[in-house]
Amino acid sequence: MLKKIFIILLFIPFISNAQRGGKNNFNGDFSKFGKKSKTEYFRGNISGKIIDNNTGNGLEYANISLINVKWDKIIEGTISGSNGKFSISGILIGDYVLKINYIGYKTKEVGFQITKRNPDINLKDISLEISSEVLSEITINEEKPVYESKIDKIIYNAESDDSGASEDATDVLRKAPLLSVDFDGNVELRGSKQIKFLLNGKASSFLSRDLASALQMIPADEIKSVEIITSPGAKYDGEGEAGIVNIITQKKIIDGYKASVDGSFGTRNNKNGFNLTLGKGRFSLSAKGNAWYSWPREGNTTFFRRDWNENGDTNMLTNNGVSESQWIGYGAGINMYYDINAYNSISSDVNFRGRNTPSKNTTSINYNGNILDTSYNYNSYLQSTNIRNNISWNTDYTKTFDTEDKELSLSYQLGNRIRDNITELYENDSIIYLKNINNEINIEHTLQVDYTQPINNHLIELGGKMIIRDQKMDYETQSDSSEFIFDNEVFNYVQIVSAAYLSTNINLPSDFSLKLGARHENTKIEGEWKNGSNVPFKEGYNNFLPNLTFSKKLDVGKSIKLSLNSRISRPSSSYINTNTNITNNKNITVGNPELTPSTTQQIELGYNSFGRKYQGSYYAYYKQSSDLIESFLIVQNDSSITTYKNVGSSTRFGLNYYGSIRLKNLTLRGGINLYSYNAEDYLLSNESRSAILYNYNFGITLKLKNNWKAEGFGFARSPSQTIQGTSTSFSMMSFGIKKEFKNKRGSIGIRIVEPFAKDGNKIWTTELSGSNFHQISERTTKFTSIGISFKYTFGKLNFKTNNKRGKINNDDVSEESNTEY
Template sequence: MCISFTRTLALILTLSISTFGFSQVSPTPPSDQIQISGKLVQGSNQEPLPFATIAIYAVADSNIVNNTLTEDNGTFSMEVPPGKYYAEISYIGFEDKTLSDISIAAGQAPLDLGMVDMRADAVALQEVEVRAEKSQMEFKLDRRVFNVGKDLTNAGNSAADILDNVPSVTVDPEGNVSLRGSQGVRILVNGKPSGLLSAGETEALLRMQGDIIQSVEVITNPSARYEAEGEAGIINIILKKNQEKGVNGSFGITAGHPSNYGASYNLNLRRQKFNFFSNFGIDYRRGPGGGLSTQRFFDDGVLTEYYSTDRDQVRGGLGGYMQLGADWYLNDKNIMTASLLYRAGEDDNDATVTYRDFDSNQNVVAKTVRDIDETEKENNLEFSLDYTKTFDKKDQEWKTTFKYILDDETELAEYRQTSDETIGLLQQRSSNTEDEINLLVQSDYVHPFTESSRMEAGLRAAIRTINNDFLVEEQQNGEFVTLPSFDDQLKYNENIYAAYLIGGTEFGAFSFQGGVRAELSDITATLVRSSQSNEQNYLSFFPSASLSYEITQTQQLQLSYSRRLSRPYFRRLLPFSNFNDPRNNNVGNPNLRPEFTDSYELGYLKYFDRGTMLSSIYYRNTSGVIEELILPGEDGTSIEFPVNLSTRNSYGLEFNFSYDLTDAWDVTTDFNFFRAMINGQYEDIDYSADTYSWNSRLNSKIQIGEPVQLQTSFRYRAPRNTPQGRRLSSASLDIAGSVDVFSGKGTLTLSCRDLLNTRKRRSIVDLPNFKSESVFQWRQARQVVLTFNYRLNQDKKPDRGGDRDDFDE
């Protein structure tokens, strides 16, 4: 049964390749052609391999010239014109094989390639799926893989929108990313830091185009191979990259409301020793946002101040990126990859903030209007160089990476404020310039001892330098005068040196992996003008371990542990406000320390005939918890301020389920229930909190005929307690539909995100001397987007691609 299915699948795939290949090549008269023949056998026992694919490519342009299937006895034969060629041989469950330096001269005798050995690929055998099309979600014990292209509602949207559709992940209206309810998550691109995110993950994810994303990996308990940053885990964004022969790629255009217009492409040109790739995107986005809040201040229970803040804003502008790169196959064991990425953007952010002051009877006694005109410009340059060497021994590999990122960002704002209580116009202006340099050098080595045991080791150095200059000026007597409290320069130097060692083995149905990572952190944050400095130098060890048990071929169990940390993002160290809303300031804390977390998880993975279920029980203990507190000021304003509290203990239960109800209808759902207990004090005030909460998501997709798909997604986030009050619930509904056009080469998609416009942050602060209620959207979540994608020499199924770590799997 298995062999019959394999042969049938191989035949279908080969006929598809053959149809495509012959449509690209003009036939050559039979009289000019020479016969090539041979026999394909298993390397282990010399048994013939029937129905394997043999494809012949021209060395000059890597175009396919001819292909065929092997017979029942493993033999094959085909004809080609004179020239220089190479052959690609593939068979399900075996490693692909390349035969180089095939030369055919005019008039020569037929060429016999003889016996060609194929080596079984155990990994490939495990990855064969019954469905020919990749599913939207792939569940593994240590990670979840979300295939972006399979979610119709992602078309034409940002990276933040895409992450918000990933199970276990939530993105609030400001773009803050949480994993299982915690914001201590590390976001990587192709397994490494990237210039696409160097401007700060929150704003960068809102800006980053989703068209370049192929898949998203969620790793909740990473091994020691990964950097220790991110106490809740790692989100790894895999970018599109194709390595198929010839020229292929895709083009896309987008139009949406509110203003969302863009165009993009990703192209690939493969020659025998070179693979050239390029990605480009340009977009114009401007979205409305804002919200309403009320603040009340008390003194011994007596109301002393009461006002509301109404904010209307429009944010966004023009942005784009260009990436060029190449893979150079020096030989069959050495690969060099180089890429250059340039990204630029210019946003015009306009806002109007209206304050209304009330008396004790809730009558308006004063009104103040503050108009804000902000421009934000950013330029980013990233150069990356990778070298990979493989060896004769299977899975033995050495990989070295060098990456340089240069980022420059400037924010300039003008403020004009009028009030019923004052005469004249208050004019202010601010500037915030930020220059950042990142340097990364990393080397990893994998050494297999046997087929069931191996060791991995690596070294890493990450050097980061940031200069941030902040200045606020106010017009007095016709001249702008510096406000001393908002004039300083932050110099931030972060040097992280790391080494790790991992060992793993299999014994029967069990597999074990254990390792330790050492990181030396050398961090200095200095306020130049005020001569304040915060130095942190510490050596930390981060062990990890996992024990897996294969109950049956369709059931697996894994117990894992890891220790991780979250260093405060440098903007949380800045003791300045952005000055857009001086009554509700958001400032940093130069004295913040990192969080450390011990994470434990038990996971159970079950495969069904038509679906997959992953259930997990997890527990995390965190010390030095960083929480944002809202503190009332003596001048009737509030300040949002990050501080280190004592501990947080959280545990939860999570389910991820994917099932094909019929051949045309599949559903995916996830549910996460957790409890978090925070303990700690700040300035002798207890901010302990105990909360039970949950979030869930349901996705349904229906295929109507061959070309049409419809999808509906619903998300709900339950309310939760905070150290100072409560975060209220939020829900959203997405719908989308797509149709294939141009004989399947193109896809037209219409989607609506947050149809009911209910995805808003609603929060309550309830303190003895301060109470606040707020509803806010950084950018309106509801949007309608029409996208068109055209595939050049590609089928609709996305390539696996990406920079993956096979050891952890």
């Protein structure tokens, strides 16, 4: 019945008449002003140079406004570069006036016309005369807000936020509403890491698996905005239980070249990067390279487990050890964009990223077995290398038409993820030797078609997508002792996802809006083991994912909305890999290829109020998940064995608040998320767990004299929950100060992390319980750090914004977090 209702609603725009009739009759409603004309759809460009009338020298930082003559409204703006040059792209056919303001000079207006025959206008030199009455201040009223509320998302316009000591995308996300980011770059939305990440509307393998490293490759000043989508529409893939985070980069086309170098050096982390962009006319080419690494870091570990049988007999296992860990990351990318003509454009990019995380552990193991009447103690030494390399190629073709918003796009993506993991274990004073080898190759093909069609001031979106994932997991365990040998096995796993969607946006009277859609996804999976260690399987499942959002605009910057949607999370290769991963002989992890996807239904009520000084978001939500995927631990003999299970169902009630106060030289921001965790499992061990969880964050940015800025932020979260127990709570604070050079081309800064930690250490605790065991582990590491950062930009900085975006969005599998705690 639900499917039939949604199908009927989806076709309402095809048979309904617009509430505001007429091709160009807005009846006094200027809400559509600045958008593309219904009759003409074409992107042109305007460029020129602002000079002093007497000296002929270029004037830097002149304020330039683009005014549409028909509506007499400002639709775009920019400032002139270091030599007075400027450029604005994406201008529709029509008559315009360019208005130039500069302190101490007379305002000047220049008219021009964009046509299909002459889309690129170069006004060359525009001279300004010195005003007899020097202006002390020029105010631009059409400033883009820092926060915007749309029917299905909140937009954080990072380019409009005069932020402090931000270095990369991780710092930017810490300032975005509803998000919290820990020190290792792991992002949570309402306390969940199950987020679908997009970059310019696409989520290639560049963003999969090691997300924290990918975020470090995106410079903060290249980010235009961040979209937080808690109720995604049908156009988006159904994955990501918490929602979607879409990072929009500047996508600047340079007339000439722009290059920058940046780096940071500290007592814990280091990073270096280089970016170069070349461009001319409608073609641009950009390249980047990054390297980031940590110093070796020592820590201490403790572990205690007690298990028992029905008679009350108990065994006890204790581990005490010393660890050393490090990570080394590297990446590079190249991007090409070409605007072929008025209706056709193509973009293509290749990205490469890698990470190596070597570690060493020396552990003293003591076992007192009363059940098996076995006791022993010995030393264990483990060393591990974990190398992950990721390369992706994306190509997008977009065709536009004369009609506004009518667009066809074709996208193809090829991704290849490679993982090489070697773990060597020496136990009982090297009497026992084990070597586990796990090599993974994941080749992913994605083909996507999207089409949008406006009908009577409504917008219809429809499309399809196919993802083919071919994964090969090659593993074995070598040993001097035959009882520990696992012969070589190759697990081939293929997943094919086919999807189709239909969605519509309907503008209703009295500032009401309705967005609804439906998405159908079919998933086929098959797996086989080359040497027959398990039984081959082949199966499939279908998911119907409806969504609906009803919104009311209350005032400028104020709106309220009610939404419902369905989401899905498929298990990743790390969850299904049947390799026996050994931490030591008493702690083993093995995947589960029989996992099924978890599904989530959500109802959300939200209110947004975004003004110039105060911005606030208030949300209440309810989520119900079934076939929840969690790690699950059992004790067999003297060993702890961890695998992954569909443990049961869970419900969450949550309240979410984010607020920001922006004063002249001071910005305060903060947020809190309070929610319940209620999970039930009546299949595995008849367990249930309930808890009240929280996370909060805060930040402050202060502008000082002489181009100095100071910034601080902090966050905390309660222990994360599973059906069997908790994983550590966490909190941290960071403070930084940055000095921008007078020529605006560079900066230098210093930052200190967690200055108040006791002895500079952090402790991470995990506590788990089952029907016959209880265990607790702690890990202590050095955490307090201090570092300096720098950045310098050179080249010709005359750019225009490219508004083309990629279309492919893949991030549809449940992943293990990258956190080390």
